[in-house]
Amino acid sequence: MMLPNRLIPVMAAVLLAAGCATGSQPAANNGGENNTADISFSFWGTNSEAASLKAIAAAFEQANPGIKVTTNWIQSDYEQKLQTSIAAGTQSTVMEISNTSLAGFAPSFAEQQVDPGRFVQPNISESLKFDGKYYAMPFTAKPKVMAINVDAFKAVGLPLPSATTPLTLDEYEAIAAKLSHGEGKSRVYGASNLWFKGWLTAAGGGFYNANATACTFGDAQGVRTAQYVVDMQKHRYAPTSLDIQGQDQAQWFAAGRLGTFSDFGPWTVADFANISKPNWTLVPVPGKGFPMEVGGLAISKRASGKQLETAKKFVEFASSNPEAQNQLIQGNTALGVPIIAESTGTLEKVLPAERNLAAFTTAMKTGLVSPSVPREAQISGDADKGITSYTPLGSGKDDVAKILPGLNDKCTAALKH
Amino acid sequence: MAVLAASRPVVAAYRADRPFWRRNLPLTIILHVVLALGSLVFVYPFLWMIATSLRSLAGVGSSGASVWPREFLWDNYTRAVTSFPFWRYTLNSLLTTLIPIIGTVFSCALAGFAFARLRVRFTGVVFAVVLATMLLPGQVTMVPQFMLFNNLGMVDTLYPLILPAFFGSPFYIFLFRQFFSRMPSELADAAVVDGCGWFRMFLLVYVPLARPAVVAVSILLFMGYWNNFLGPAIYINSDKWKTLPLALAGFQSVNGTDTPLLMATSVLITLPCLVIFFVAQKHLTNGITFTGGK
Amino acid sequence: MNPTIGWIRQLAESWGVPAVLVPLVPFLLLLIALYAVIGLAAYGAKRKWPRADKTIAFWLFISPWLIGFAVFTVGPMVSSIYVSLTSWDLITAPKFVGLANYSEAFQDPRVAQALKVTLLYAVISVPLQTALAFLVALLLNADLPGMRFFRTVWYLPSLVSGVAQMVLFLWVFNPQYGLANDVLSKLGIDGPGWFNDASWALPTVILMSLWTVGGAMVIYLAGLKDVPTNLYEAAALDGAGPVRTFWHVTLPQLSPIILFNALTGIIGSLQIFTQGFIANGGPKDSLLFFVYYLYDNAFQNFRMGYASALAWILFVVIVALTAVTARGSAFAVYYETELSGRRRRLRRK
Numbered sequence A: 001m002m003l004p005n006r007l008i009p010v011m012a013a014v015l016l017a018a019g020c021a022t023g024s025q026p027a028a029n030n031g032g033e034n035n036t037a038d039i040s041f042s043f044w045g046t047n048s049e050a051a052s053l054k055a056i057a058a059a060f061e062q063a064n065p066g067i068k069v070t071t072n073w074i075q076s077d078y079e080q081k082l083q084t085s086i087a088a089g090t091q092s093t094v095m096e097i098s099n100t101s102l103a104g105f106a107p108s109f110a111e112q113q114v115d116p117g118r119f120v121q122p123n124i125s126e127s128l129k130f131d132g133k134y135y136a137m138p139f140t141a142k143p144k145v146m147a148i149n150v151d152a153f154k155a156v157g158l159p160l161p162s163a164t165t166p167l168t169l170d171e172y173e174a175i176a177a178k179l180s181h182g183e184g185k186s187r188v189y190g191a192s193n194l195w196f197k198g199w200l201t202a203a204g205g206g207f208y209n210a211n212a213t214a215c216t217f218g219d220a221q222g223v224r225t226a227q228y229v230v231d232m233q234k235h236r237y238a239p240t241s242l243d244i245q246g247q248d249q250a251q252w253f254a255a256g257r258l259g260t261f262s263d264f265g266p267w268t269v270a271d272f273a274n275i276s277k278p279n280w281t282l283v284p285v286p287g288k289g290f291p292m293e294v295g296g297l298a299i300s301k302r303a304s305g306k307q308l309e310t311a312k313k314f315v316e317f318a319s320s321n322p323e324a325q326n327q328l329i330q331g332n333t334a335l336g337v338p339i340i341a342e343s344t345g346t347l348e349k350v351l352p353a354e355r356n357l358a359a360f361t362t363a364m365k366t367g368l369v370s371p372s373v374p375r376e377a378q379i380s381g382d383a384d385k386g387i388t389s390y391t392p393l394g395s396g397k398d399d400v401a402k403i404l405p406g407l408n409d410k411c412t413a414a415l416k417h
Numbered sequence B: 001m002a003v004l005a006a007s008r009p010v011v012a013a014y015r016a017d018r019p020f021w022r023r024n025l026p027l028t029i030i031l032h033v034v035l036a037l038g039s040l041v042f043v044y045p046f047l048w049m050i051a052t053s054l055r056s057l058a059g060v061g062s063s064g065a066s067v068w069p070r071e072f073l074w075d076n077y078t079r080a081v082t083s084f085p086f087w088r089y090t091l092n093s094l095l096t097t098l099i100p101i102i103g104t105v106f107s108c109a110l111a112g113f114a115f116a117r118l119r120v121r122f123t124g125v126v127f128a129v130v131l132a133t134m135l136l137p138g139q140v141t142m143v144p145q146f147m148l149f150n151n152l153g154m155v156d157t158l159y160p161l162i163l164p165a166f167f168g169s170p171f172y173i174f175l176f177r178q179f180f181s182r183m184p185s186e187l188a189d190a191a192v193v194d195g196c197g198w199f200r201m202f203l204l205v206y207v208p209l210a211r212p213a214v215v216a217v218s219i220l221l222f223m224g225y226w227n228n229f230l231g232p233a234i235y236i237n238s239d240k241w242k243t244l245p246l247a248l249a250g251f252q253s254v255n256g257t258d259t260p261l262l263m264a265t266s267v268l269i270t271l272p273c274l275v276i277f278f279v280a281q282k283h284l285t286n287g288i289t290f291t292g293g294k
Numbered sequence C: 001m002n003p004t005i006g007w008i009r010q011l012a013e014s015w016g017v018p019a020v021l022v023p024l025v026p027f028l029l030l031l032i033a034l035y036a037v038i039g040l041a042a043y044g045a046k047r048k049w050p051r052a053d054k055t056i057a058f059w060l061f062i063s064p065w066l067i068g069f070a071v072f073t074v075g076p077m078v079s080s081i082y083v084s085l086t087s088w089d090l091i092t093a094p095k096f097v098g099l100a101n102y103s104e105a106f107q108d109p110r111v112a113q114a115l116k117v118t119l120l121y122a123v124i125s126v127p128l129q130t131a132l133a134f135l136v137a138l139l140l141n142a143d144l145p146g147m148r149f150f151r152t153v154w155y156l157p158s159l160v161s162g163v164a165q166m167v168l169f170l171w172v173f174n175p176q177y178g179l180a181n182d183v184l185s186k187l188g189i190d191g192p193g194w195f196n197d198a199s200w201a202l203p204t205v206i207l208m209s210l211w212t213v214g215g216a217m218v219i220y221l222a223g224l225k226d227v228p229t230n231l232y233e234a235a236a237l238d239g240a241g242p243v244r245t246f247w248h249v250t251l252p253q254l255s256p257i258i259l260f261n262a263l264t265g266i267i268g269s270l271q272i273f274t275q276g277f278i279a280n281g282g283p284k285d286s287l288l289f290f291v292y293y294l295y296d297n298a299f300q301n302f303r304m305g306y307a308s309a310l311a312w313i314l315f316v317v318i319v320a321l322t323a324v325t326a327r328g329s330a331f332a333v334y335y336e337t338e339l340s341g342r343r344r345r346l347r348r349k
Helices: A007-022 A047-063 A078-088 A099-108 A122-126 A150-155 A169-179 A196-202 A220-234 A249-254 A268-273 A305-320 A322-326 A341-348 A358-366 A376-390 A400-416 B002-006 B009-015 B025-053 B057-063 B075-082 B086-117 B123-134 B138-151 B159-167 B170-181 B186-193 B198-209 B211-226 B230-235 B244-249 B251-255 B259-287 C003-014 C024-048 C053-061 C063-084 C100-107 C109-140 C147-159 C163-172 C179-186 C201-210 C214-226 C229-237 C242-270 C274-278 C290-300 C304-329
Strands: A039-043 A069-073 A094-098 A137-142 A145-149 A260-264 A280-283 A293-299
Touching: A039 A047, A039 A305, A047 A069, A047 A305, A047 A322, A078 A099, A078 A376, A078 C290, A094 A099, A094 A305, A099 A293, A099 A376, A122 A137, A137 A305, A145 A150, A145 A358, A169 A220, A169 A260, A196 A220, A220 A400, A249 A260, A249 A268, A260 A268, A280 A358, A293 A305, A305 A322, A322 A341, A341 A358, A376 A400, B025 B057, B025 B259, B025 C109, B025 C147, B025 C163, B025 C179, B057 B259, B075 B086, B075 B259, B086 B123, B086 B159, B086 B170, B086 B198, B086 B211, B086 B244, B086 C053, B086 C063, B123 B170, B123 C063, B138 B159, B138 B230, B138 C063, B138 C290, B138 C304, B159 B230, B159 C024, B159 C063, B170 B211, B198 C053, B211 B259, B230 B244, B230 C290, B244 B251, B244 B259, B244 C163, B251 B259, B259 C147, B259 C163, C003 C024, C024 C053, C024 C063, C053 C063, C063 C304, C100 C109, C100 C304, C109 C147, C109 C201, C109 C214, C109 C242, C109 C290, C109 C304, C147 C214, C163 C179, C163 C201, C163 C274, C214 C242, C229 C242, C242 C304, C274 C290, C290 C304
Parallel strands: A039 A069, A039 A094
Antiparallel strands: A094 A293, A137 A293, A145 A260, A145 A280
16 A cells, blocks of 8 residues: 555545546436336325325226335425436326426326327317327316305395306406405405416416417406406405415305305315305306316336336326226315216215306316416416516505516516527 | 623622622512513514414414414314324434434544544644535535435435435534543543553543533534425425425425414424423533533 | 446345335445445555554544545535536536526526625624624523523524424414514504515514524523633722623623624525525515525526526635635634634734
């Protein structure tokens, strides 16, 4: 050992560090190389949503004895975690993906064969296309409907809205005005907190344009819609986001503080199921309705061999087999609406007919889907931050006509990046 | 002025035959009032957190600043423990707290001893480097460390949170070094005379005497590691490896806006730190004195 | 994953190592190999220089730290310089872009905002926290009954830290239902939006940081107890009143601790992350702390190169601030002989 002893440890360590640092290529594949047919399945969601997905996985295991589906419930920052896991090569074989995020992840997914005629509406499968090809299999749709407080309508002598024809936005504003009364912390609002993105679509516009090349939330139509929401809040027909911070709107509805509740998704059924007083029912969302999210199941591009076969069987099972589709409804809550004709009735039966859960099926049949853009979470997240910071749509005070166009242009620029 | 007068107990003891508070009763009362008011301000949000955790959703909106819960929904705590894999997360938190404590104490005691007692040509220089490292923000190495662990295949495991602890941490090396250098050098001389190797001397002589420092450091480390958030936020993707702070941060995407449940979960997460503090209170002040050991 | 590592892992899996421990195997093997080399070197050195056992022991004792330093600090720093010169999204291969990331950072208004937020926070909250902690320590050092109770109560809040603290204070400062505005409304004041108001968000975070002075307070308490009593006796003999004793005895004796706390406070406050993350950057980016912006770019937008450039900018800022503080301290800090050997500066009269 001729080298001075103190140099050796340092050298070795530096070599090690250098070796690890320069070995920083993208993750080498390690998925699907073994002979096992077991698969892993990632998804996001609240407690009740996770329950549905775990039930679907369990149903598949039952129908295919000997095959194991390992579920991986990613509770927050789903898209970021997905990307990190893809980079590390640790992504699951099957991954839940929303139609709005598909564009950013399609390069990492395997192409799939989807039969559009199988589902209740062509938009459903269409929404999971990227570049003309299908990259995920739809398994649920999440349309929105509106709950109305029947007793409140009767108390002010208003006719109940139609169960099948949506109101116009102006009609809705008038109704909200009539239903609102009271002061301060006990004020009753005619409308619930208005979700800007949803109302954009209801008014006939959208967050992005049809071919996802530009943002449109700040164009003339978008500004008009924003003004609509701001005015509703100004007249206190609808609570602001600050008013409901830390509060549960379902609980407000039950306490009679909301005349209508417009962001009602399949998962909201559980919150409302126990409400018997006030009497309530479901009607369509005014205008063209809120955008309908489509849940899809994507298969990792790196899956191969037996795992790939199992994955294909699994997504097929989840999307077209009534056994799986019925599992979307767990007790009185649902992850989404079943998308095959045989199972749509399952959701409708959860509550008595006067609650009109059939409104979900109607909404699904006519629902519009948003186009998908890459890096959706970042782009819409940044735009949302601007909207909520600067305008009364969030906690700001600036005029929407001045702020939204600027944010819109930034958003479009980010899309083109 | 009153503050300064009160804070010289030594002089008071030296100068007077009666304790301070008897000599100057009005001052004592004023000080006590100030302290009590201050304590109220400090402890109030804490009590309020506990009160909120015991209320119902409806009660939360209407209770305002009151610290008395009025309703006692202990069920919120049962729900907090059952609404997500609480025990799994607790296990993960314990793993990423207790094991790193062992690693840090071990490696920092070794290094601290070396800097204190093994004075050779390069000791001063290397120690200066250690201190300089203390000034380094962890975030400069955040991205490349992620790449390093990615290459080692350790992303989405607990290892990136555990392994670095076994390689020393400048602040605690500094503490141990201070502690060991205050020990009388006769210990070393005696051991050398007895023909002890350095490591055996370290193990058999210095380590047993270092107990106060080890305890104090462990307590500080526990607080730090238990509440560590940035590390898990970067490395942990899947549910089974989540730690408690990470779960708390993701609470609303799992449970919606359920404020009492959120507060109950926060209380549960803070509980271990509280317990440890109460149990080990005096060790804390004993161990981190700067002029030290007996 | 590095292909060699992947190969070792497959080997481990085929040996039947439980899945949880598989990632550890390559790392342990590397470590064992490294220590084998070190052991051989130590043995060889001992054979050649038999009286250098103290030196050998020194290097062996600090070997864990040294390895960590090379692998987790120096190595990553070097590689971070390289990454900052590329554009990389983790999935596709890195693309060399030269200094483009740095020039983008200098023009990015959000970088300026992040620096502003972080520096404001550091410069305001650290002195406030130091002063408060010191004041409280002075108060609690008094020899009055019940002090132990008060000390516990004032230390308690610092145990609620990180995510739990932020979650609690988001609720405390909720404009409609929170504690703060409720108390204010009882006093007839219309409370501000706190975390929701862009001009109030940062002051709220600073206020929140004052709540946890308990940690620093404990260190000051320990330091106060350490002031040698003979100094107090001498001062009393010289007829010094409480103010002069404080200024000429207590404060100088405590000045190294104050400096230490101030330095670690500054470094810590420049790295604050959790508050920014939970508040999602705050309204109008008012809580866009630098490290949070770094994290956002690296792990949410997946711009590794840009994030690395930002990290180096942060490093330069921290070094600069530390140097300024340390230089400034030379005029105010009194060192005991023991602590710093030849670096002894007396206080200017």
